[in-house]
Amino acid sequence: MSSFRLSAPAYCGLFLLLTLLLIALLAPVLVPYSPSERFTPFALPSTAHLLGCDDIGHDILTQLILASRVSLLVGITTAIASAGLGATIGILAGYCRGYTAHFLNSLIDIVLLIPMLPLMITLAAYLGPSLGNIIAIIGLLSWCSTARVVKARVLQLRDLPFVEALQGLGIPEYQIILKHIVPNVAEVIAAKFILSVAYAMLSESALSFLGLGDPLTISWGTILYYAFHRGGFVNDLWYWYLPPGLCIAAATLGFTLLGFYLEQMARNNKLKALTEDSAHAA
Amino acid sequence: MYSNLLLGKVVRLLITLFIILTINFALPRLMPGDPAVMLLGQDAAVITGSDFTELKNKYGLNKTLGQQYLNYWQALAQGDLGYSYHYRQAVTQTLKQHLGWTLALLIPVVVLSSLLAIVFGTIAGWKAGSRLDSTITCSSLLMYSLPQFLIAMLLLKVFAFELRLFPLGGLASGNTDSAVSYFLDTAWHLVLPVLALTVSATSSKLLVLRNSVAKERHENYIIYATAKGLSTCRILAVHLLRNACLPLLSLIALNIGFIVSGALVVELVFSISGMGTLIYEAAIYRDYPLLQACFLILTVFVVLANTLADLVYGIVDPRISLSH
Numbered sequence: 001m002s003s004f005r006l007s008a009p010a011y012c013g014l015f016l017l018l019t020l021l022l023i024a025l026l027a028p029v030l031v032p033y034s035p036s037e038r039f040t041p042f043a044l045p046s047t048a049h050l051l052g053c054d055d056i057g058h059d060i061l062t063q064l065i066l067a068s069r070v071s072l073l074v075g076i077t078t079a080i081a082s083a084g085l086g087a088t089i090g091i092l093a094g095y096c097r098g099y100t101a102h103f104l105n106s107l108i109d110i111v112l113l114i115p116m117l118p119l120m121i122t123l124a125a126y127l128g129p130s131l132g133n134i135i136a137i138i139g140l141l142s143w144c145s146t147a148r149v150v151k152a153r154v155l156q157l158r159d160l161p162f163v164e165a166l167q168g169l170g171i172p173e174y175q176i177i178l179k180h181i182v183p184n185v186a187e188v189i190a191a192k193f194i195l196s197v198a199y200a201m202l203s204e205s206a207l208s209f210l211g212l213g214d215p216l217t218i219s220w221g222t223i224l225y226y227a228f229h230r231g232g233f234v235n236d237l238w239y240w241y242l243p244p245g246l247c248i249a250a251a252t253l254g255f256t257l258l259g260f261y262l263e264q265m266a267r268n269n270k271l272k273a274l275t276e277d278s279a280h281a282a
Numbered sequence: 283m284y285s286n287l288l289l290g291k292v293v294r295l296l297i298t299l300f301i302i303l304t305i306n307f308a309l310p311r312l313m314p315g316d317p318a319v320m321l322l323g324q325d326a327a328v329i330t331g332s333d334f335t336e337l338k339n340k341y342g343l344n345k346t347l348g349q350q351y352l353n354y355w356q357a358l359a360q361g362d363l364g365y366s367y368h369y370r371q372a373v374t375q376t377l378k379q380h381l382g383w384t385l386a387l388l389i390p391v392v393v394l395s396s397l398l399a400i401v402f403g404t405i406a407g408w409k410a411g412s413r414l415d416s417t418i419t420c421s422s423l424l425m426y427s428l429p430q431f432l433i434a435m436l437l438l439k440v441f442a443f444e445l446r447l448f449p450l451g452g453l454a455s456g457n458t459d460s461a462v463s464y465f466l467d468t469a470w471h472l473v474l475p476v477l478a479l480t481v482s483a484t485s486s487k488l489l490v491l492r493n494s495v496a497k498e499r500h501e502n503y504i505i506y507a508t509a510k511g512l513s514t515c516r517i518l519a520v521h522l523l524r525n526a527c528l529p530l531l532s533l534i535a536l537n538i539g540f541i542v543s544g545a546l547v548v549e550l551v552f553s554i555s556g557m558g559t560l561i562y563e564a565a566i567y568r569d570y571p572l573l574q575a576c577f578l579i580l581t582v583f584v585v586l587a588n589t590l591a592d593l594v595y596g597i598v599d600p601r602i603s604l605s606h
Contacts, residue, residue, distance in 0.1 A: 009416075110298050110301055110302075113298060113536075113581075113584060113585050113588055114539070114581050114584070115538075115539035115542045115580050115581060115584050117544075117546055117547075118542070118543070118546065118561060118580045118581065119577055119581075121561055121565050121577075122309065122565075122573050122574060122576075122577045123309075124565070125564070125565040125568060125570070125573055126309065126313040126570070127313065198427065202427075205429050205431075206429065206430070206431065206543075206547050209429075209431050209547060210547065210550070210562055210565065211562070211565070211566055212565060224431070228431075228435070228551075233435060236439070241435065245432040245436075248429050248432070249428045249429065249432060252427035252429075253423070253424060253427035255427075256423055256426060256427045257423060260489075
């Protein structure tokens, strides 16, 4: 850790994310018009409307800026839920033995097999379109990859001498998990959390693109849905369908680049730490 | 030895299928609102009064949950997945008309994306740290972050709208006279959708393979093979890939679920009347029986594909049959 240097891709990711976060935070100041204001439908891009207007005369740039808040909010809240759930299940599956471990491992194996989008579509159709439902659905269904990685790491940790020593001293299990296991997998969880945001944003955009998004709030996926289903794509109005698509791509790319970097760092650190531990043990 | 392993896999498959089918039974009954509406679909909800009670009786919705569960298994055993009120035909009938097209889209994608991932993943992993590696890795990260429908829309825009090389969508031009020209015509229609899906399906596999090749290339057997004077091609193809391809096999199988999800969205962009279009319409019209059947079929397909991969894994890897 002595030479803490970000790689070039990680810098790109961080830059993309900070820009988007800044836009989302400053959205009320940045928007040129109010989201309910109406102008000429299908207006071409001009100085007044940089990205033109949609089919009912809403300024597309305004929608795009306001949507950044919804998309990022959905992505981050969902990732908190899914990474939290994944970390809990992963740690328990890795640390416990016997029936609990067996049950959790089978759960991970089975959920991993279910193709997620069809299940998400089914649930979203049953529960009805609302932002809360979408967050809950994606969050509850996307914990699997986090759980798998965390479990693998905890399995390595569990048999290290320091954990055995703690167990030998009679420290309660929950205390071992919270104080000694969790800090050691924190890096992995952080990397998976960042990657979960990317996954959540992609899933949300796919659901919205299928018309299962919240009709009352506008996310990048919803703009794309309208652009695709109300003639924006067929008439080749690039300024309508391209910007929201690129925004989704920029956000997911940002999170992916940063997440992959963190994951790689966690991998290297952990390997070093583990070999040091075993060296001490010897 | 291998038959024991086989038995274990089959038992696991059966348990998984049992759980998925039970989830499928429980879902509509757990949802808020009248389970009758959830089971019959929104189009049936306009029926009211005595007709609705009659319908409920017909589908056994007034019975106890245990009885309903038994009936559910009976119906499944007879291949009855319910009646779609939107399409006005049995759900199985509707599925039959759509599943084939999705498979026609999926199979080339699985094969192509696996081959591409193997080739480029191996190159990037072998040259890890070089400029070639960072080019391949960065571009596949970029492909990985693009939403699949955006890739599909961009391909459609460039190759169909602008260059007019491929059709705008659909599956057939309708003016074909022989079986061969029909096949070629359909293949021509499938090029862009397959390409769109391949791009994103390749990238996730490529990154994993790159990492395992990058780790494997420092192993002793590789150094020995190099010292023997074997060509790089031979080392890669004969020695390294053989070890790296085992995790790849389960990766390819797990990736099928991801491809299925992607296919749903891509089909919509290219107006292919496969499962994606079906599940989209079922969701829009709240045709719950159809929606559930789609989920069921796709999940069973993915589970079967994974079990198949597991079995192949057992055949390919001699260590598995020895150690068990």
